[in-house]
Amino acid sequence: METFLFFVAAGLALAGALGVVLNRNPVHSALSLVLTLLTIAVLFLLQGAELVAAVQVIVYASAIVVLFLFVIMLLGVDKEESLGEPFHFQRPAAVALGVIALAEIVFLAGHEWATGAHATRGGLNAGTGGNVERVARSLFTDFVWAFEITAVLLVLAVVGAVVLARRSHLSPDDIENGEPGDSEAEVVHP
């Protein structure tokens, strides 16, 4: 049963990944990406990592891809792409880089010198409480520093985005002299 589910989910994930690259329409590509992310969530479930699966769906499959779709729709690039290439050596270069990346992943997956030995902090569902409690305990004890720093990083990104979007340093004259886009009274941050 588990093997069967694994092959179904892995197959769909690969199909989605191919769809991202092969679809000509960016919206269809974004949806293929959702398929990949959802099936990877299924793989997490098979590993017994319910919390990670939930986070995967909430953060990646919904929030982030929805933002992609926003950008695609608002910029009006939701037409079919032409396959013209600005650089003629693009394809061979892409193939070469892809092969290098694949080799790198295979190498890193098989050896421990880069990632360190596989650490086990006990089974995900061992002990009292499920894996939500265990993840929470690790996050707020051993890894609290990394956790807080990540939060600060995200806040900085938000502040930066707001500063860039608001552009309040422009004097009224600048706006009247026409900088299209700045005259919008409000930028809605989704």
Added chain:
Amino acid sequence: MNPGRLLAADPLFSNGIDLTVVLIVIGKTIAVFVLLLVLVLFYIWFLRKVIADMQNRVGPDNAGPFGVLQALADGIKLFFKEQTIPDSADRRMFLLAPYLSLLPAFLAFSIIPIGGVVTVAGHRTLVQLADPQIGILFLLMMSGIGIYGVMLAGWSSGSKYPLLGSVRASAQLLSYEAALGLAVAAVLIQAGTLSTRGIVARQLWVGSWSTFGDWPVWNWFLWPTVIAFFIFLIAAVAETNHPPFDLVEAEQELVGGFHTEYSGIRFAIFFLAEFMNLITMCAIAVTLFLGGPAGPALGFVSANGWINAWIMPIFWFLTKLVILLFGTVWVRASLPRLRYDQLMDLGWKYLIEAAFLFAMVSGVYVIARQENWPGWVYVAAPVGAVAVYAILYLCIPRRDELSEEIR
């Protein structure tokens, strides 16, 4: 992986899985789906009747007694109507979109505890389709996926107004998801568990008012988290695009919103999904704040008889649900639709801060109780939170000042 882990605490899976167990699960799935459909039909009738009453009209009264079958009649009519697909539509996405919004709406309902523990064909089981460990996060997952239905419907129609409607819808969903999640977090901090069944269990009365059976009202999370309750209700109505937050289908501005180009049964599916979402949100509110299916058992029949095991918990659940649903109808009848900037202001400038501060105060209370902190903490935490909120409130630029600044 064993499915018992996914469906967690259900005693149904404790003795391994055989054919009966599979049949029981299928039966429960069908029963929950039918219940949700019947609730939607009931709600549409209830909505029209109550609003008619508030406006001194009669409301639907031709189909069936008191017009109860009106919604069913409408559904059958839509089923037999011609379905059109615009020429400029992206056909595949256009056909897929309604189901993308229906499926999450139904799945989200599966985590609601509807009743107690019953025995079916020798197996003890929960009256609840699934009780996963991640519990309430599953709701957030499904409401996240539900955005795609709306968004693709608008985009694939290949015309302007649906696109505008769907962009509005998804911006609104993303904005209010934060306030909703923080309001839920306040309850989760109190409950210490994510599982919906677990949250209900924490709200049971531990003392004994044995004459009335269990009398759990004072143990509901409604009391310690009353602010989160109201934030949750506001955010839930906004999430599901119901009045006064139904900018998604503002007829005056957008013709009909994201489903302008849909007709027939596909249109009906969008409508169904929208009402299902509202009912699910109210059911979640019942679970989180009002003790779910817990309620006094009947004292004069045997405690484990079928009335107390089957009927009473479902009765209490539905009663609480209908009270909340009445609230949504009342709001719908009384409040005009918000303007778009007011909607965003309410979500981003007031609700999120309030929900965040409340969740923090809630956390301080829980820790203070565990660690026996001195009594002044219980006063200082809310006072501090109110002070921070007041400062924020004074610092947030009003809209007229904002546009002044830019002009």
